[in-house]
Structure formats: structure tokens, C-alpha cells
Amino acid sequence: MNSIFLLLNLLPILFLYQFEGALHVSLPLTNEFTLSLIQTPLGSFFAYLSLISFLLVTIAQKSKKLSFSYYALQFLLSLAMLAIVLAGDFITFFIGWEIMTWSSYFIISKSNNMNIKSLQKYILFSLASAFSLIAGIVIAYSFANSFDFVAISNSFESMPFNIKVALIVLFSLSFFTKAGVIGLHYWVVDTYSKAPDLFSSILSAVMSKMGIYGLFLIYGNIIGYHELKIMFGTMLNGTDFGYVLAWIGVATSIIATFKAITQDEVKKLLAYSSIAQLGYIVAVIGFGTSYGVAGAMYHTLIHTIIKLLLFINVAAIVAQTGKNKFSELGGLIYRTPVSFVMLLIGIIGLAGMPPLGGFASKFMMYNAAIDTKFALILIGMLFSGAASFLYCYKLVYGIYLGHPTSKSLESTKEVSIHYLIPQIILALLLVLTGAFPGAFIKVINPILKEFSLSTIGYDGLGVMQSAVGNFNGFFIISAFVVIFLLILLLIWRIKSKAKNNLNRFDISYCGEVPTADTSLHYGYGFGTELYRIKFVNAILKRSSSHFYESLATQTKKTSELFSRMYYGNIHNTMIIILLFFSALFFLGVN
Amino acid sequence: MVFQIILLIMLAYVVGFIYFGLYRNITARIQGRYRPTVYQSFYDSIKLFSKKQSVSYGWMFYLGPIIMATGAVLTLILVPVFSDSDFLRSVTSQGNLFVLLYLMVLGPLGNALAVGTGGNPFGVMGVVRGLTRLIGLELPFYIAVVGLIIAANSSDIVHIIDMQKIGGLNIINHPLLFIGAMISMVGFFGESPFDIPGAPQEVYSGPRTEFSGKFLALLMSQGSLFAFAKLVLIVDLFLGGADSLEMLVLKTFAIFVSIIFIGIVYGRYKVEQAVDFLMKLPTLIAVLGLARVVWFG
Structure with a gap:
């Protein structure tokens, strides 16, 4: 089972053999909506990141006996993430986003440590993130008349200022939730710690990066850093x-x-x-x-x-x-x-x-x-x-x-x-x-071009150049290794024997001899200072839990208030609600 | 180049140990007691190199002091010692201030692994106190360094030295940053009131508790190399570097003595008091200096 899914995970690499432009698919649904996948440098960076991560985690999962459904869901998740990072329009993006949420939800629920409260936390925050995202998408559509990234990007400049701000806030909130920015991180700790042990690595390493990808997509590609500068002005x-x-x-x-x-x-x-x-x-x-x-x-x-x-x-x-x-x-x-x-x-x-x-x-x-x-x-x-x-x-x-x-x-x-x-x-x-580090600059320069920013210099593969000084990673690491080996050799040559310490209690301990009952591991006391x-x-x-718990209590009380209006007969309640809204409607018209 | 590096290490070793001897000497004089000779630290070091260790805790225990010494030597060769000559210029230009900021912590962290392996709770207690202290201790120093980098618009130390030749010494141009950095330096030299990690009466000698023989000697030697590197760094950043050996000794000694004089008159803070203190006044002083750099050039 493991080997099959290992091979399946390798499959997308066939379509992503280049860094840019190897993939360009569009599937028209109706006259107006088209699903499209386009490979951009930004997208392929994240696509490779997620592909390699899934591959490595699948290797590690060979040591566990996992069910077919687990592997299938995980594969679905990896495909959903590819759909997100390769999407050329918001419909594809949102479909990928939703599949990601649901498939990960089912995998997390398979954990033995999971309880219903943490699961609810995860799904509620994921839904909030999705709602915020879809609100942004709908607003963007109403102005651009298209879900296509390029079309929205082109019409963004002509949108009113408050709409621009609303879009930025909505999209940012959605992606901040995924990345776990403070205040919106309430679900992160519980989910990461209670999810299946190996799946936590996917959650932290890849899924949180989808939030980061979203931020790059919005700030860099759709709005553009240049436009952000014009909108909000500069500082320093x-x-x-x-x-x-x-x-x-x-x-x-x-x-x-x-x-x-x-x-x-x-x-x-x-x-x-x-x-x-x-x-x-x-x-x-x-x-x-x-x-x-x-x-x-x-x-x-x-x-x-x-x-x-x-x-x-x-x-x-x-x-x-x-x-x-x-x-x-x-x-x-x-x-x-x-x-x-x-x-x-x-x-x-x-x-x-x-x-x-x-x-x-x-x-x-x-x-x-x-x-x-x-x-x-x-x-x-x-x-x-x-x-x-x-x-x-x-x-x-x-x-x-x-x-x-x-x-x-x-x-x-x-x-x-x-x-x-x-x-x-x-x-x-x-x-x-x-x-x-220079090698990585090579990878990043096409992405900078995509954002129409100036590229960064590098000197060979080892040196990263910057405005205020260079960093020669290759020199530092080789100097470190050479000096380390020399000192090791030097110390090795100085002859001095030590008796091999077989008893772990043979330590300086205020003149006393610790026993097996003495608590010697300091791990628990870390951080008390x-x-x-x-x-x-x-x-x-x-803690943000105070805020969210009080929010939950308030919501519960409000719903209790509403439930009091309901006295057992659904028809009467519906009629009352209908009358209430018609009254509002007529008042509004007049 | 290799010859120059060996020469530099020997210089740092000798100067570092003589300073350490002087430190013991001066402290004894101020406290009005008999003093050891200036060369006492040399004798100690040579004696310890030839002694056998009392216990062994496996390979990681041995690697700790070696990692620490590697960090110290690497820091030393990346700090420009002589500002005008080409002495090791090709090596120092490979590093920058950010690398040095992190290299200064690399050694202690490497040693912390060995201390943990030794399994002595006092050693680990010392390490944890040291790392907790670091939260406060680094703050004024970081602010000072960032201020200098922004002022010079370069994290290259050679460039910062060159800027001082044209525009005057940083100690005069940015006195607030200097004060902030010096308060941190008192802690980096393990002086009171920030000598928390190795506090002798509380946690034995903290991280060094379990080490003996050549590894203790190695820890002492790297300590003197590292102390020299830190002094040279301060001289480079604030006193415009040194052109000759005499100037180097004079300037580093001035910094060194002022640090000892601060250390001698104070008692030891608890770790939380130290962090609280460092986060208030020294940070405020350094931030004011930084604001001056950012907003008024």
C-alpha cells in the first residue's frame, strides 16, 4: 500500500518537470466560468515544496500500518494543495482550498488522541477562513466580472479605495488563519499536537505554507507590491x-x-x-x-x-x-x-x-x-x-x-x-x-521578476549578495568544519585517559550521592524562570482562549434567547418570522 | 594566510590569558587581599592540559568544549584585528556582523549540549539561567549593533571601521549606543551583576561543573580567545579599530578595565532581576540612540 502511494506521489512531477510554463490547462465549465491550471515560478516553488514533503512523509509512514482510506485522503490532500498553488483562477483555488480542509479534517479525526472539541476548533477556524476567502472572491468578481487572477489583477487599480481595503483585509484574514497568526492561532496548537504524529509534519510544514502562498498571491501577484505602495504610502x-x-x-x-x-x-x-x-x-x-x-x-x-x-x-x-x-x-x-x-x-x-x-x-x-x-x-x-x-x-x-x-x-x-x-x-x-545560499537566489529571481521587483545578486553558488553585506555560506561552513577537525585532532593527541563512567549517578552533587529516586532530569523545570x-x-x-471561550458563551446565550421564542410549533414560529421580515421590508420600502 | 591565523590565535591566547591574570590581580587589589601573579592562568592552563579527566560521559560530552572552541576561533578570525593592514583581510571580508552575532552564541549552545549529556542538574540549571539571561542581555547589544549597521548602511565591519576614519569615532557619534553595548558586554564577560550562569555559590560553577583535565583547559583557553575577540569587536565598532599592536592593546585594555571596574562594585542579580533591568534602562538608552540614527541620520 505504502509503495503504491509513494509512486502516486511521484506522479505530478511528470507534469512539473520545468520551473515555469510546463503546465497550462483550462477547462471551460460554462460560458463564464473556466477552471484553469497555470504553472508560474511562485506556484512551482510551493508545488515542489509540497510534493517533496508528501514524498518524505510517505516514506516515514512505511513504519506504520495505515489504512487505505488514510493514504487515499492524504493523496487527495496533496492533489488539493497542487490545485491551490497551480490555480489560475479563484474558482479552482477555492475548490482546492475546500478539498484541503475536508481531507485534512478526516485524517486528523482518525487520530487516537483527538477529541471532539479540538476537531470542532479546527473545522470552525477552517470554515471561517473559507468564508472570509469566498467573501473576498465574490467582491472581487463583482468588480472584475471574472474569477481569473489576471483579470482581477488588471481591474484592481480601478476599484474604489474602501473596496480595495476590504479585499486586502478579507483575503489576509483568511490566509492569516491558515498560517496561524497570533489571535487566529487558537486552533493551531491543539490540532498540531493531537493530529496523527506523522501528519503533524504535513500540517506544520506544508499546510500552513498554503496561507503563506495565499499572501504571496494576493500581495505580490494580484494586487502587486507597487500598487500597495501607492495605496498606503511609504514609511522610511x-x-x-x-x-x-x-x-x-x-x-x-x-x-x-x-x-x-x-x-x-x-x-x-x-x-x-x-x-x-x-x-x-x-x-x-x-x-x-x-x-x-x-x-x-x-x-x-x-x-x-x-x-x-x-x-x-x-x-x-x-x-x-x-x-x-x-x-x-x-x-x-x-x-x-x-x-x-x-x-x-x-x-x-x-x-x-x-x-x-x-x-x-x-x-x-x-x-x-x-x-x-x-x-x-x-x-x-x-x-x-x-x-x-x-x-x-x-x-x-x-x-x-x-x-x-x-x-x-x-x-x-x-x-x-x-x-x-x-x-x-x-x-x-x-x-x-x-x-x-547563492543557488537559492537563482531559484528565487524568476519569482521576483513575476512580482516585477528587481533581482538579487549572487556570486557563484556559495555567496549571497545583499545591500548591506555579503554572506559566504560556503566559506563559513568549510571554515567551521576545518577548525572543528583541527581542534578535535589536537585534543585527541593530548594523551589523558579517563575512567569510563558506567554509573550515571557519578556526578558532583553538593557532596551528596544522588539515588534513582532523586529527580535529576531538569526538563520539567524549563521555563519556570x-x-x-x-x-x-x-x-x-x-491567552486567546479567554477571548474565544467568552465569545462561545455569548453566542450560546444569544441562541438561548432565540430558542425561547420557539414554543413548540414550527409553523407559528415561521409565520412570526415571516411577518417580522415583511414588516421590516415594508418599512424599508417606505 | 594559515600562518597569519596561527599567529592571531597565539596573540589572542597570550593577550587573553594576561588580561585574565590582570583581572584576578586587579580584583584582589581592590578587595584588599593577596593576589596571584599575572601568569597564574598560564600555569593553570598548562597544568590542566596534562591532567587526566576524572569522569567520562561519552562522545557528546567531549564534543561540547570542542564546538565551543571552534566557535571562538571562528569568531576570532572573522573580526578584523588590524584596520589598516591586509592582515587576514581576505578572511574577515567573508563574514559580517550578523554572522558574528550568531557565532557568539554558537559556542555556548554547543557546550550546553555537553553539559546536558553530563547529566548534572546544576550544570543544566546554569545553562538555562544563561539562556534566560540572554533574552535580556542580547537586547541592548542587538540594538546598538543594528544602529551602527543602519548608520553605516553596511553590516561589513571593515566598512564600519572605514566610516569612522572619515566621520569620527562611533563612541563620540553614537554615545547612547556605546553605553547600551557596554552594559551588555559586562554580561558577555560574565561579570557581576550579570554573572548568573556560572554563579559559584549557587550552581557550583554552572556549565563547567563536570569538566576536568584537558577539556576544562580547552574551555579556559577558548574563553581567553573569545574574550579577546569580543574586546576587538567593541574596539572595531566604537573606537575605530587599531592600526598597530600597541593601539590594539591600549584600546582593548581600556575597554577591559572599564568592564572589570563595573563588575567589581556590584553584587549579583537574580536571573529575573537581570532580565528586568536589562529590558528597562539599557534598552531605553540604546533605543534612544537607535531612534537618533534612524530619524536624524
């Missing part, structure tokens, strides 16, 4: 619009970072980290400069790689140990060494450390902020990056380092090879994206 070297969006993104990333640190459940930490990383992308996506777009693109790629790697890694550990909390894990480093190294590479990327791809993308985004002179935005991003070291360390320490928290962990074996293959591929990708810092505490004690 960027646009007013970009500045507001940047604050939304930075707030998202800072708040989600602190929330992530205090989580005890591994997948919840990853979910919050996913929100935080997408916050970076949202922050730079509106800048309207080449570096802003390139930074957002680069980070989209890096985040997809990292989150696939980390979620697959965690899924493997959960499958192997049956535990999913930091307070229940620990000390697995020498029991699952390959997994440890893979997670290590993942968190080095997540923290944005220099030798790997995570730094290249962050460097690009920071440059974008310098370029537009949005200094405070840049500080916010750097600040959130510094705080993210804490959750990165928690992730690796809580699972692999320290002491095992229970006897059963001491006999854990290395995870299955099917989990490891995709992780190794992804880790290699992360190294390559760090070593050859944060509650004592006033600024962070102010963030941590607030």
Missing part, C-alpha cells in the same frame, strides 16, 4: 502597509516563542515554534522589497525542511517510547544516537545558527529589515531569535540529554530506518541550503 524605505504587517508578524513570533518555552508536551512546543517561525515570514512578506520577498521565500523553504525533520523525529520517538512529554522523556542520546544527531541538526537550523540553512534565511530577512530601515522590527526579530534558543535547547535536552525519567526509557532501541531515511535527506538539505520576569509573565498569562 518601505511601505506603511508592510510596517503594520511586520508588527503583526513580530508580535506573533515573540508571543509564540515564549509560549513554546513553557510547554511540556513536545508537539505543543513544536506547534508554537511553528507559529513563531511563520511570524517571521509574515513580518517580512509585506516589505515590498526584493530582499523582503526573498527572505520570506527562503524562510518558507527552511521552515518546511526543519519542521518536517523535527516532527518526523518526534513522531519516531513517540512511537518508540510511547511518551510525548518532556517530563516523561530524557537520556536517550546513547540509546538512539542517529535520531539525536538528526534532531541536533534540526535545532541548529531552527535556532538560525551560522553553518546551516537557518542562518542564511534569517540573514536574508534581517537584511530586508535593514534595507527598509525598519529597525525596531529587526530588533523584534533578533529578540525573538534569542529567546528561541531556550526552546531549541529544551527540545534537545528534554528528549535526549540528562537522565532518563523512568526505567522503561533505559531499554529504548534506535528508531526504525523508515523514520531515519527522510530525516537524513532533510538534514542534508539543511546543510546544502546553508552552504549554497520566565514567569518571574515581568514582561514575559505579562505575555504568558494572557
Whole structure:
């Protein structure tokens, strides 16, 4: 079963063998509506991203016994995402969007951990996103008389200003919900943490990116960055619009970072980290400069790689140990060494450390902020990056380092090879994206042309050029490796034997000897210091759940009020409602 | 080039250790007690390199200090030491300030892995306190660095040095940014009031608790290299770099002594107090400096 769907996943590559223009299908439904698929550089970037992600996750799924319906739904989901990113008009886009929502909903509902409340959260937010999207589409249609992207783009300039703003707000809200911008992220954490372990990687790595694709489509393609500049005016070297969006993104990333640190459940930490990383992308996506777009693109790629790697890694550990909390894990480093190294590479990327791809993308985004002179935005991003070291360390320490928290962990074996293959591929990708940032600029330049922005320079494959300085990824990574090996050799040569420590309790412990009952794993206590810092505490004690829960209570009360009017006879109630509306109608006419 | 790098590392090693010796010396004088010789740190280092370690916790435990030393050496060779000569110019031009900002944290994070592997809760406590402190500590420094980058419109350090030759030193042009960066530097040098991660009376010596023998010696050596690199970085950013060895020693020593003098007179903050403090006054000072750069050029 797995192999069949693995092959099926490879199928779309036949139609997407080029980066641009390999696919151009249009299917007229009626005289007015045409469904069309067009391959643009932007679309193919996201199409490849989703295709490769699905492929790797399917490899990992070989280690599990999954039903035919599961695979079929997942395949449907991958096709829906292709329809979204290759759509040439809003009808195709919306069909893809709806299929994506429903197929993922059914897959998530198959999870054992899932409860009805979290499912309802997911579907409600997905529906809200879809309604907001369809409202935008209908308004755009009423002015352009077409669903075609090009036609809407052409007539956008002549629309009234308030309609333009309404369109931007509606589309943005819809895509923000998918990407999980703060305030609209209420569904993200629950869904990511309770979905089937391997499917969480799809949710975080690919599905959230559909929101990002939507934002690119709206801001870059349909409205156009140039038009946004004209509409809202400029600020420093960027646009007013970009500045507001940047604050939304930075707030998202800072708040989600602190929330992530205090989580005890591994997948919840990853979910919050996913929100935080997408916050970076949202922050730079509106800048309207080449570096802003390139930074957002680069980070989209890096985040997809990292989150696939980390979620697959965690899924493997959960499958192997049956535990999913930091307070229940620990000390697995020498029991699952390959997994440890893979997670290590993942968190080095997540923290944005220099030798790997995570730094290249962050460097690009920071440059974008310098370029537009949005200094405070840049500080916010750097600040959130510094705080993210804490959750990165928690992730690796809580699972692999320290002491095992229970006897059963001491006999854990290395995870299955099917989990490891995709992780190794992804880790290699992360190294390559760090070593050859210039190669990625090559990919991104056609997209910049599509947005009619100026292209970015590169010097060979290793060097990324920017307005305020170059980054030679290849030099940094090779210098790092050479110095590391030299020091290793030097230290190796200095002869000094150590007794092999067989007993893990042989540590300095205030002159006492810890026993098996002494709690030595510090994973649980991580992040408690944060509650004592006033600024962070102010963030941590607030939660969007208060707002949504009170909204739910209010809605319930309102519906109770309406239900009182209903006294058992449907005909009478309907007549009363009819009379009420006719009265309103006549009043309105007069 | 390789010869120059080796020369630079040796210079940093010697200067770093002499500064560390002086630090112990000066501290003892101020506190009115007997002092060690200036060369005491050399003796310690050589002694430790020849001693055997007491325990082993597997390969990751050994890799930590090596990653940390790699980070320190890489930082060192990417910071332009002499502003005028071609000394290592081809290497330093490969890096920029953003790379350095992150490289400065790479080492401690690598070592944190080894500390975690050692399984000593005090070591991890030190690491976590250090990372929590970093939330506040980086803020004024980041703001200062961003201010300088925007002022020079380049993240290339050589360019920032060149700009100071034409337009005057940054310490005079951007005093608020300098104050912000210096307050952060006190913490980066592990001085009071921000010496939280290795607080001796609270968490043993924090991250270093379990290390012994050549690995402790390696940690000490990289510490001196790294301290030198940080001093040179501050000199490059705010004091216009150094043309000769004498100027380099003079300027770095001036920065170093001012950091020690701040450190000696204060007691230690708790981690939350440190972050609270750093987020208020130093951040405010640095933000004012930044606003001046962004809005008034």
C-alpha cells in the first residue's frame, strides 16, 4: 500500500518537470466560468515544496500500518494543495482550498488522541477562513466580472479605495488563519499536537505554507507590491502597509516563542515554534522589497525542511517510547544516537545558527529589515531569535540529554530506518541550503521578476549578495568544519585517559550521592524562570482562549434567547418570522 | 594566510590569558587581599592540559568544549584585528556582523549540549539561567549593533571601521549606543551583576561543573580567545579599530578595565532581576540612540 502511494506521489512531477510554463490547462465549465491550471515560478516553488514533503512523509509512514482510506485522503490532500498553488483562477483555488480542509479534517479525526472539541476548533477556524476567502472572491468578481487572477489583477487599480481595503483585509484574514497568526492561532496548537504524529509534519510544514502562498498571491501577484505602495504610502524605505504587517508578524513570533518555552508536551512546543517561525515570514512578506520577498521565500523553504525533520523525529520517538512529554522523556542520546544527531541538526537550523540553512534565511530577512530601515522590527526579530534558543535547547535536552525519567526509557532501541531515511535527506538539505545560499537566489529571481521587483545578486553558488553585506555560506561552513577537525585532532593527541563512567549517578552533587529516586532530569523545570520576569509573565498569562471561550458563551446565550421564542410549533414560529421580515421590508420600502 | 591565523590565535591566547591574570590581580587589589601573579592562568592552563579527566560521559560530552572552541576561533578570525593592514583581510571580508552575532552564541549552545549529556542538574540549571539571561542581555547589544549597521548602511565591519576614519569615532557619534553595548558586554564577560550562569555559590560553577583535565583547559583557553575577540569587536565598532599592536592593546585594555571596574562594585542579580533591568534602562538608552540614527541620520 505504502509503495503504491509513494509512486502516486511521484506522479505530478511528470507534469512539473520545468520551473515555469510546463503546465497550462483550462477547462471551460460554462460560458463564464473556466477552471484553469497555470504553472508560474511562485506556484512551482510551493508545488515542489509540497510534493517533496508528501514524498518524505510517505516514506516515514512505511513504519506504520495505515489504512487505505488514510493514504487515499492524504493523496487527495496533496492533489488539493497542487490545485491551490497551480490555480489560475479563484474558482479552482477555492475548490482546492475546500478539498484541503475536508481531507485534512478526516485524517486528523482518525487520530487516537483527538477529541471532539479540538476537531470542532479546527473545522470552525477552517470554515471561517473559507468564508472570509469566498467573501473576498465574490467582491472581487463583482468588480472584475471574472474569477481569473489576471483579470482581477488588471481591474484592481480601478476599484474604489474602501473596496480595495476590504479585499486586502478579507483575503489576509483568511490566509492569516491558515498560517496561524497570533489571535487566529487558537486552533493551531491543539490540532498540531493531537493530529496523527506523522501528519503533524504535513500540517506544520506544508499546510500552513498554503496561507503563506495565499499572501504571496494576493500581495505580490494580484494586487502587486507597487500598487500597495501607492495605496498606503511609504514609511522610511518601505511601505506603511508592510510596517503594520511586520508588527503583526513580530508580535506573533515573540508571543509564540515564549509560549513554546513553557510547554511540556513536545508537539505543543513544536506547534508554537511553528507559529513563531511563520511570524517571521509574515513580518517580512509585506516589505515590498526584493530582499523582503526573498527572505520570506527562503524562510518558507527552511521552515518546511526543519519542521518536517523535527516532527518526523518526534513522531519516531513517540512511537518508540510511547511518551510525548518532556517530563516523561530524557537520556536517550546513547540509546538512539542517529535520531539525536538528526534532531541536533534540526535545532541548529531552527535556532538560525551560522553553518546551516537557518542562518542564511534569517540573514536574508534581517537584511530586508535593514534595507527598509525598519529597525525596531529587526530588533523584534533578533529578540525573538534569542529567546528561541531556550526552546531549541529544551527540545534537545528534554528528549535526549540528562537522565532518563523512568526505567522503561533505559531499554529504548534506535528508531526504525523508515523514520531515519527522510530525516537524513532533510538534514542534508539543511546543510546544502546553508552552504549554497547563492543557488537559492537563482531559484528565487524568476519569482521576483513575476512580482516585477528587481533581482538579487549572487556570486557563484556559495555567496549571497545583499545591500548591506555579503554572506559566504560556503566559506563559513568549510571554515567551521576545518577548525572543528583541527581542534578535535589536537585534543585527541593530548594523551589523558579517563575512567569510563558506567554509573550515571557519578556526578558532583553538593557532596551528596544522588539515588534513582532523586529527580535529576531538569526538563520539567524549563521555563519556570520566565514567569518571574515581568514582561514575559505579562505575555504568558494572557491567552486567546479567554477571548474565544467568552465569545462561545455569548453566542450560546444569544441562541438561548432565540430558542425561547420557539414554543413548540414550527409553523407559528415561521409565520412570526415571516411577518417580522415583511414588516421590516415594508418599512424599508417606505 | 594559515600562518597569519596561527599567529592571531597565539596573540589572542597570550593577550587573553594576561588580561585574565590582570583581572584576578586587579580584583584582589581592590578587595584588599593577596593576589596571584599575572601568569597564574598560564600555569593553570598548562597544568590542566596534562591532567587526566576524572569522569567520562561519552562522545557528546567531549564534543561540547570542542564546538565551543571552534566557535571562538571562528569568531576570532572573522573580526578584523588590524584596520589598516591586509592582515587576514581576505578572511574577515567573508563574514559580517550578523554572522558574528550568531557565532557568539554558537559556542555556548554547543557546550550546553555537553553539559546536558553530563547529566548534572546544576550544570543544566546554569545553562538555562544563561539562556534566560540572554533574552535580556542580547537586547541592548542587538540594538546598538543594528544602529551602527543602519548608520553605516553596511553590516561589513571593515566598512564600519572605514566610516569612522572619515566621520569620527562611533563612541563620540553614537554615545547612547556605546553605553547600551557596554552594559551588555559586562554580561558577555560574565561579570557581576550579570554573572548568573556560572554563579559559584549557587550552581557550583554552572556549565563547567563536570569538566576536568584537558577539556576544562580547552574551555579556559577558548574563553581567553573569545574574550579577546569580543574586546576587538567593541574596539572595531566604537573606537575605530587599531592600526598597530600597541593601539590594539591600549584600546582593548581600556575597554577591559572599564568592564572589570563595573563588575567589581556590584553584587549579583537574580536571573529575573537581570532580565528586568536589562529590558528597562539599557534598552531605553540604546533605543534612544537607535531612534537618533534612524530619524536624524
